Amino acid sequence: MDTHSRKLICSKPGEPARFHRAGRILVDPWTSVENGCVEIAGNRIISVRSYIPQSDVIDHGPGVLMSPLVNAHLHLELSALSDSVPFDQGFRAWVRQLLEKRAAVPEQEMIRTVESAARKMNRSGHVWVGDIASLDTVRPLVPHLGLKGHFFQEFLGVRQPDVDFRKEADLTFGVAGHAPHTTSPDVLTFLKQAARSNHAVFSIHLAESIDESEFIRSRKGAWADFLTARGIDFSTWKIKAGTPVAHARSLGLLDESTIGVHLLDTTDEDLDILARTGTKVCLCPRSNQNLHNRLPRIEKMMEKGIKPALGTDSLASCPSLDILDEMAYVHRHYPALDPGDILAMGTINGAHALGVASKTGTLEPGKSGDLLYLPVTAQTPKALIERIVSNES
Numbered sequence: 001m002d003t004h005s006r007k008l009i010c011s012k013p014g015e016p017a018r019f020h021r022a023g024r025i026l027v028d029p030w031t032s033v034e035n036g037c038v039e040i041a042g043n044r045i046i047s048v049r050s051y052i053p054q055s056d057v058i059d060h061g062p063g064v065l066m067s068p069l070v071n072a073h074l075h076l077e078l079s080a081l082s083d084s085v086p087f088d089q090g091f092r093a094w095v096r097q098l099l100e101k102r103a104a105v106p107e108q109e110m111i112r113t114v115e116s117a118a119r120k121m122n123r124s125g126h127v128w129v130g131d132i133a134s135l136d137t138v139r140p141l142v143p144h145l146g147l148k149g150h151f152f153q154e155f156l157g158v159r160q161p162d163v164d165f166r167k168e169a170d171l172t173f174g175v176a177g178h179a180p181h182t183t184s185p186d187v188l189t190f191l192k193q194a195a196r197s198n199h200a201v202f203s204i205h206l207a208e209s210i211d212e213s214e215f216i217r218s219r220k221g222a223w224a225d226f227l228t229a230r231g232i233d234f235s236t237w238k239i240k241a242g243t244p245v246a247h248a249r250s251l252g253l254l255d256e257s258t259i260g261v262h263l264l265d266t267t268d269e270d271l272d273i274l275a276r277t278g279t280k281v282c283l284c285p286r287s288n289q290n291l292h293n294r295l296p297r298i299e300k301m302m303e304k305g306i307k308p309a310l311g312t313d314s315l316a317s318c319p320s321l322d323i324l325d326e327m328a329y330v331h332r333h334y335p336a337l338d339p340g341d342i343l344a345m346g347t348i349n350g351a352h353a354l355g356v357a358s359k360t361g362t363l364e365p366g367k368s369g370d371l372l373y374l375p376v377t378a379q380t381p382k383a384l385i386e387r388i389v390s391n392e393s
């Protein structure tokens with residue numbers, strides 16, 4: 001679907017009551033109202049109804065009004081590296097080139113590309129995000145990007161960092177650990193504890209690569225050599241468990257307020273741990289395919305009761321930051337999945353992962369009055385959802 005044909009409708013506090021009408025109102029992936037309207041006063045939803053009043057109605061057209069898209073994992077700061085780091089030389093070569101090229105991007109260029117990527121996300125219907133940054137460039141820009149959500153400062157290595165938690169309206173600034181094989185257990189534990197005591201969501205890349213799994217299992221292999229070559233001494237890292245997920249659990253990192261990202265190289269026991277601890281799972285299948293030539297076991301996760309959110313990762317490993325593109329990719333590669341479940345991944349599951357399900361993810365009274373209009377029509381609600389997650393207009 002052409003991103004220009006989508007329309008993001010943002011409401012502001014103090015605005016008078018209005019009725020937003022469309023051919024179908026999607027309350028959530030399984031509940032909809034034909035020829036209905038959403039009543040919004042200020043920036044809150046008051047009601048969703050089938051009765052169309054005589055006045056104060058804004059008619060958006062025959063398509064669908066739904067909750068905006070949620071991108072639960074992305075790296076805006078890498079937007080300047082779109083199409084510039086090759087995927088075909090393996091993950092370690094990608095990481096090495098990414099770091100070199102990122103260091104060479106002038107700051108003004110980084111700012112310009114971050115602002116441009118955020119504008120494009122807004123135009124294509126995204127409001128809430130989980131953004132990861134390891135530099136200081138994005139943080140000062142955040143209040144002006146038009147996005148809401150969690151802006152995680154990411155740390156790796158062995159030194160305990162200074163951490164900063166702030167909350168400004170719908171912007172939360174928190175911390176993320178990079179990954180179990182790049183960040184010392186002491187630093188990961190410190191970051192998670194800091195997030196916990198600030199009632200903030202914590203994020204970590206988890207079980208992304210075979211190198212990571214091998215390193216956690218044996219402290220040997222290609223990743224161990226990679227760290228040694230960079231002068232990182234991991235000899236004192238206390239790693240007691242055999243998989244990245246079990247290791248994260250042993251450090252106390254996993255609970256309802258942690259987002260584990262990728263979960264590509266997992267055992268059934270790992271998925272049981274994630275389900276039991278209530279850890280939120282965020283998947284980035286297009287990035288996984290590009291960097292690892294492999295996809296996560298989504299059906300198995302859902303069998304275990306996990307409800308994955310979706311992210312795009314960065315423009316250095318994925319062609320767009322568009323969650324409709326990500327949903328369409330999932331729909332194409334996992335034909336057995338229910339389209340409603342896929343739509344949930346890009347909306348309410350993402351909202352749960354970011355801890356903002358009381359504000360967005362579905363069109364329910366009391367939630368934010370931001371709406372997304374898509375010019376999609378179909379004979380039945382089921383066919384409509386199928387067309388949305390196929391990214392067809």
Ligand SMILES: [Zn+2]
Binds near residue numbers: 074
């Ligand atoms: Zn990432």
